[in-house]
Amino acid sequence: MKVIKVKNYEELSRTAATIIAGTILSKPDCILGLATGSSPVGTYDQLAAMYEEGILDFSHVKSVNLDEYVGLDGSNDQSYRYFMNKNLFEKVDIRMEATHVPSGAVKSDEEAEQYDAEIKAAGGIDLQLLGIGNNGHIGFNEPLTPFTSMTHIVKLTDSTREANKRFFASIDDVPTHAVTMGIHTVMQAKSIILMAFGEGKAEIIKKTVDGRPEIAVPASLLQLHDDVELYLDEAAASKLS
Numbered sequence: 001m002k003v004i005k006v007k008n009y010e011e012l013s014r015t016a017a018t019i020i021a022g023t024i025l026s027k028p029d030c031i032l033g034l035a036t037g038s039s040p041v042g043t044y045d046q047l048a049a050m051y052e053e054g055i056l057d058f059s060h061v062k063s064v065n066l067d068e069y070v071g072l073d074g075s076n077d078q079s080y081r082y083f084m085n086k087n088l089f090e091k092v093d094i095r096m097e098a099t100h101v102p103s104g105a106v107k108s109d110e111e112a113e114q115y116d117a118e119i120k121a122a123g124g125i126d127l128q129l130l131g132i133g134n135n136g137h138i139g140f141n142e143p144l145t146p147f148t149s150m151t152h153i154v155k156l157t158d159s160t161r162e163a164n165k166r167f168f169a170s171i172d173d174v175p176t177h178a179v180t181m182g183i184h185t186v187m188q189a190k191s192i193i194l195m196a197f198g199e200g201k202a203e204i205i206k207k208t209v210d211g212r213p214e215i216a217v218p219a220s221l222l223q224l225h226d227d228v229e230l231y232l233d234e235a236a237a238s239k240l241s
């Protein structure tokens with residue numbers, strides 16, 4: 001696990017966008033694993049700017065997102081499909097049919113696992129972008145999710161619903177369940193970058209990097225992957241030894 005410290009959110013976004021751009025340039029038909037939330041918004045802005053400048057071509061790129069709220073469809077402005085369309089897909093020339101977000105209409109884990117089969121059939125994820133939850137979740141793999149988990153339905157913890165209520169009118173509107181790539185799905189990616197900014201992430205980043213890998217801190221399991229880079233701003237890195 002390689003830790004790269006940057007100054008602030010802007011530099012974090014520029015650096016992550018540069019890595020993603022490098023992947024697209026070296027493999028124009030790459031499969032990108034993408035995340036939602038506040039961490040990658042600046043990265044997506046930078047990628048859209050590179051597209052506008054003619055540096056990047058997304059026309060052969062495929063994407064697979066980490067997760068979606070159960071019960072929300074893509075027309076709901078709180079859904080992750082909607083987020084991706086607005087923050088990236090509609091700003092670049094990626095083909096919409098080449099973009100994949102788990103379906104919020106999923107009814108069972110067996111159905112959810114089809115997502116892994118599709119990723120595998122497409123050749124696997126070349127580069128997976130991750131954020132990290134305050135409790136160490138990656139995707140919506142909450143603490144104690146089995147290491148072998150594939151894409152599955154999860155009950156969101158109170159702390160995750162609380163953290164995400166900022167995007168909803170009230171806590172009651174935050175869905176109780178989500179569908180997420182599993183830890184196994186994430187670990188199958190050829191390379192992974194995790195980004196975190198702000199003081200609020202400092203404690204969990206310390207556990208992720210300095211602690212032993214354990215399912216109680218899902219992000220710490222990334223230590224077991226051989227190509228993971230963590231991009232942290234000064235505040236998120238402030239508790240590292």
Ligand code: F6R
Nearest residue numbers: 035036037038039131132133139
């Ligand atoms: C989003 C996702 C989540 C977020 C995490 C951090 O697709 O999978 O794991 O990355 O909750 O969210 P932010 O970036 O809003 O702090």
